[in-house]
Amino acid sequence: MCDLIITDAAVLFPDGIVRSAQTIEINEGKICSVRPYRETDLETAAKERISGTGKLVMPGLADCHMHTGQQLLKGKVLDALPMIWTRIMLPFESTLTEEKMELSASLAALEMIKSGTTAFVDAGSYHMEAAAEVYVRSGLRGLISASTMDEKGLPDSIAHDAEEAVAQTDRLYDGYNGKGNLKVAYSLRSLISCSDELNLKAARRAKERGAKLQAHMNEYAGEVNYFLTNKKVRPFEYLDSMGILDEDFIAAHCILLSEREKDLLAERGVKVCHCPFSNCGKGAPDTPALREKGICVGLGTDGAAHGGLSLWNEMKIFRSVMNVEYGSRLNEPAVMPAKYILKMATENGYRLMGEDGGRIEPGKQADLITINMMQPHLYPTGNPVNTLLECVTAGDVCDSIVNGKVLMKDRHVLTLDEEMILAKAAEYWEWEDSETAGRTEKEERKAAL
């Protein structure tokens, strides 16, 4: 008897081809068989069953860069003047509490499950233990970090020296690495907020523990200029001179890269994540060149404050940006084909996280989602792969399975209490409203600092 059987579904295979009428069997968290459907499958003994009729099964999406700690900033960043990091994000994160992080993680987990994300990388925030507790319960696969920087002049609540900055992740690692489907990565929040001592300490500790190391990289012109002015080299060249770059380094954004830096990423096996909606205000990454060099590139949302946690939106934006920036210039409509973008959001994301999923084939982690295809905006289609990219949105995801466990069935989330979480969110909203009522924007900023 298998743990879970999905019968009579269309399946997106690793070669990028969708084959109809397939049956998938799952045991002990792994896919054990994928084969053509036969009517007798309806009688096959299984602890749990999902009818795939009218559905398409594909690997779950991996959000390779999000911020749980910014979930409650949704709607507060769009069109804001730069630098939002110093003006909005940092002051807000310095006021986070355990309660706020528990609510943030609950909302983020719900949003991810309901939009087809099965795995995520949190770039690091504060009170991450409270978030980790929620993520363990949610059943999602996650790679989480503590926000790590030792810049002088930060608000007291988040001011750390290099020793304490790394110790935060040590504690998170000891408590949560391997708990549920979570792993813990070391992080460098942003290189201009981290001293050399911290860079080396975090990198050394990550190596000692066989953990990933992640950082925001080459996102702003100001950041690249800081290195050119003070170190006479670009950010990746600087990290490489310290021996920090390797295949376990996850570099978020990577918009402003020199040719030498692109080569360095390939030579060291660095993993890259773009966040299209967020990145649009800063530039278009040279993904065609990164792809050409064989660099593993995934996609991320950069957190709910940057357009929500739907990777379906990110994929569409990414495709549009690539076509405006490169496709139209070269008169090459397939400069970033749908098949490849879907691979970035699935297989590449899992590879970036060091996980063995993102592909529907025997032996791989059973992290899958189903899409309800019997809807006027999806059916019929001459090419289901193109339609997945062009037309599917978060609301079309029916079922979500992580490590063989069903987290959502027919859009009903089974691991978290959606009603209760939304009631808590409403309470928070009322409280925040009363806190800020009557304050001018300037006073609000002062209060936050």
Ligand SMILES: [Zn+2]
């Ligand atoms: Zn970020």
